[in-house]
Amino acid sequence: MGRDHRDLDELWARVVATPATDREGRRPRFAAFRTGLLAHIAEEEEHLFPVLDETDPALRKLAARLLDEHREIRGILDQIDRAFSSGSGEIEALGLELVNVLGEHNAREEGFVYPWLDGHLSADQVRDVQRRLDRGERE
Ligand SMILES: [Fe+2]
Ligand SMILES: [Fe+2]
Secondary structure: HHHHHHHHHHHHHHHHHHHOHHHHHHHHHHHHHHHHHHHHHHHHHHHHHHHHHHOHOOOHHHHHHHHHHHHHHHHHHHHHHHHHOOOOOOHHHHHHHHHHHHHHHHHHHHHHHHHHHHHHOOHHHHHHHHHHHHHHOOO
């Protein structure tokens, strides 16, 4: 999942590398990033966070916070998408907001959640999660 973050960072870098004046060039790159990020957070919500929740009730608060952040991230992605449609000039500011929220969120996941899951899941559970993730990626 950490590799997903890296791949998504790269997709975002391609959006930013396209000049803001080249709206037609930027839009499909943003669409690719948005699709990839939405798929990533959907996988986490479906397969990873429930495990975090079930395994240790003390982690429910953390899971709730990560879900809140996902909601916020989806909201900003929608706002950017709307800004592309309406031609409003908010894209730069929204992009910065997204990078801030996503940066903190990903650091929380990579610094704690992913290692915790690695350490606390049985080999069977890891295989099960991996199987479902692999299946999800092919769908
Ligand atoms: Fe996430
Ligand atoms: Fe993530």
